[in-house]
Amino acid sequence: MLKFNYNKSEKALTCFFAGRLDTIASFNLCDELYAKLNTLRGTDDPAVMVNDKILFDMTEVNYIASSFIRICITVAKQVPRGNLTIVNCDPFLKKTFKIAGLDEILIVT
Amino acid sequence: MAESQTEKADRIIDKAIFAAAEFQQFDQEQTDRIVEAVYKAGLNARISLAKFAVDETGMGIWEHKMWKNVIATQLVYESIKDVKTVGVISTDPVTGITEIAQPLGPIFAVTPVTNPTSTAMFKILLCLKTRNPIIISSHRGAAKCTGEAVRICYEAALAAGAPEDCIQIIPSGSRDFTQLVMAHPKIALILATGGTGLVKAAYSSGNPAIGVGPGNVPVFIDDSADIPFAVSNIITSKTFDNGTICASEQAIVVEEKTEQKVREEFERQHCYFLSPEEIAKVEKVAITAEMSMSPFIVGQSVEVIAQKAGITVPEGTRILLAKLKGVGKDYPLSHEILAPILAFYSAKDHNAAINLCIDLNYLGGIGHSAGIYANDEKTIMKFSLLINAGRIVVNTPTSQGAVGGTYNLLPPSLTLGCGTGGKNITTENITAKHLINVQRVCRRRINHKFADADQKIYFDENCNETVLTKEYHKNH
Numbered sequence: 133m134l135k136f137n138y139n140k141s142e143k144a145l146t147c148f149f150a151g152r153l154d155t156i157a158s159f160n161l162c163d164e165l166y167a168k169l170n171t172l173r174g175t176d177d178p179a180v181m182v183n184d185k186i187l188f189d190m191t192e193v194n195y196i197a198s199s200f201i202r203i204c205i206t207v208a209k210q211v212p213r214g215n216l217t218i219v220n221c222d223p224f225l226k227k228t229f230k231i232a233g234l235d236e237i238l239i240v241t
Numbered sequence: 242m243a244e245s246q247t248e249k250a251d252r253i254i255d256k257a258i259f260a261a262a263e264f265q266q267f268d269q270e271q272t273d274r275i276v277e278a279v280y281k282a283g284l285n286a287r288i289s290l291a292k293f294a295v296d297e298t299g300m301g302i303w304e305h306k307m308w309k310n311v312i313a314t315q316l317v318y319e320s321i322k323d324v325k326t327v328g329v330i331s332t333d334p335v336t337g338i339t340e341i342a343q344p345l346g347p348i349f350a351v352t353p354v355t356n357p358t359s360t361a362m363f364k365i366l367l368c369l370k371t372r373n374p375i376i377i378s379s380h381r382g383a384a385k386c387t388g389e390a391v392r393i394c395y396e397a398a399l400a401a402g403a404p405e406d407c408i409q410i411i412p413s414g415s416r417d418f419t420q421l422v423m424a425h426p427k428i429a430l431i432l433a434t435g436g437t438g439l440v441k442a443a444y445s446s447g448n449p450a451i452g453v454g455p456g457n458v459p460v461f462i463d464d465s466a467d468i469p470f471a472v473s474n475i476i477t478s479k480t481f482d483n484g485t486i487c488a489s490e491q492a493i494v495v496e497e498k499t500e501q502k503v504r505e506e507f508e509r510q511h512c513y514f515l516s517p518e519e520i521a522k523v524e525k526v527a528i529t530a531e532m533s534m535s536p537f538i539v540g541q542s543v544e545v546i547a548q549k550a551g552i553t554v555p556e557g558t559r560i561l562l563a564k565l566k567g568v569g570k571d572y573p574l575s576h577e578i579l580a581p582i583l584a585f586y587s588a589k590d591h592n593a594a595i596n597l598c599i600d601l602n603y604l605g606g607i608g609h610s611a612g613i614y615a616n617d618e619k620t621i622m623k624f625s626l627l628i629n630a631g632r633i634v635v636n637t638p639t640s641q642g643a644v645g646g647t648y649n650l651l652p653p654s655l656t657l658g659c660g661t662g663g664k665n666i667t668t669e670n671i672t673a674k675h676l677i678n679v680q681r682v683c684r685r686r687i688n689h690k691f692a693d694a695d696q697k698i699y700f701d702e703n704c705n706e707t708v709l710t711k712e713y714h715k716n717h
Binding site: 155195196197198199201202224227228229231232233 | 255256258259260261262263265266346404405406427
């Protein structure tokens with residue numbers, strides 16, 4: 133459901149999501165994701181910014197619930213503007229992010 | 242730090258936007274499953290919600306509100322269940338046009354005090370069927386029962402897999418906050434059912450709106466009508482939920498030659514004609530100085546109204562009738578009153594009767610509904626061509642007839658479009674088709690009449706419309 137790949141030279145964390153990210157799946161993965169962000173920032177204080185680049189790879193995702201959209205917003209608030217990018221969206225997902233207005237606060241490709 | 246009103250509005254609307262984003266991924270089958278679950282939950286709660294509404298608002302009759310809940314759930318569901326509202330909804334190989342339904346986005350719905358639970362469930366079903374999240378603003382006098390209807394629907398929707406926050410309700414009571422949400426740029430459409438002020442606010446918000454306001458329903462009993470039948474139907478309609486439906490009869494118009502017969506029939510069926518002194522007393526409690534109906538008599542029984550007016554009427558009286566000589570501010574009871582009070586007019590002839598109906602129609606009820614009892618098709622059509630009403634119901638109680646689904650094949654609806662006369666974009670009964678954006682995929686189909694015409698002559702000033710028409714219709 134969620135795998136990570138950290139590129140040290142680029143200081144970039146890629147999060148590979150897979151499958152149907154409905155409410156339950158989103159709930160289940162958020163702890164793991166937030167723990168990874170805490171590792172990067174060196175503290176579990178979400179007020180401390182994560183300075184690494186974060187990529188959400190959506191290649192294997194076919195559905196997102198509003199809970200996953202909330203996760204994206206939560207993460208976007210914890211990194212400098214422009215450091216969270218959502219990549220490899222199916223057009224169906226691209227439209228979903230567009231309707232949610234996420235392209236106003238992060239990059240969706 | 243306390244959340245500001247703007248932040249609160251943003252938070253509510255963001256939740257609706259996220260729900261919209263999730264909802265638009267649903268297919269027809271998933272959508273229909275949710276609608277079915279909500280309809281069943283609403284129908285199962287029809288009695289408790291009806292009693293709750295009467296207890297909280299002090300208006301109407303619970304048995305009738307129960308029927309309104311049935312119309313809003315069962316009849317509405319039956320009318321929309323097989324309608325395609327997701328993806329491709331039609332394809333025409335001849336025209337090459339394919340229609341695709343897309344959701345609108347968050348819908349802000351205002352519900353009235355007179356039909357609180359039924360209107361809420363009706364609007365929820367339409368929104369879910371069209372994959373639009375809904376934010377409901379209830380009337381402050383019906384906040385608890387509307388909240389309960391919303392809770393029941395939302396829980397059923399979630400259990401059937403609907404997106405979180407697809408149904409929300411905002412606290413009632415603050416007009417400023419309601420207007421803030423109404424005018425929010427992320428609201429796709431406002432579905433406003435209520436008084437003139439509310440509907441005007443909806444249209445002034447800058448967002449698209451379907452606002453349905455007051456009516457003032459004239460009913461003409463022609464001399465070709467079956468008078469006992471007409472009177473019986475009018476009573477059925479006007480006493481339904483103590484007259485709280487905006488399509489209920491407001492004035493009965495007859496010709497002098499049938500007046501006595503109609504009067505006797507009303508009296509035989511336990512209605513009471515007020516004396517001029519009694520009319521003056523009822524006017525004072527029914528109509529305010531601003532010529533709007535008093536909220537204290539809306540949905541009240543004849544007994545309560547008589548008591549408030551300080552008059553005595555026979556026990557078991559079903560409707561109070563006031564014979565008036567005119568229409569307008571000098572005749573307060575000629576205005577809309579959502580209670581069992583009817584204005585009554587006798588006109589010297591057929592044309593004068595229809596003219597009176599036109600006057601009543603234009604006294605605050607343009608575009609809404611009208612009724613006629615007649616068995617002469619020419620009269621029915623003459624009346625219909627002259628009256629400005631979205632629904633002209635024939636030989637039918639106007640409350641039930643205009644709402645649709647029981648006495649005719651109009652789509653059952655608790656939001657009745659009033660056309661441009663009521664500042665609406667449609668005269669139709671609002672249903673699922675009004676809550677989708679229809680995209681049209683238009684395949685190439687050449688207009689050969691135009692393509693094969695001699696294009697050069699269009700640039701020739703000596704060629705007038707006769708020449709151009711001939712050229713256009715030439716056989717090539």
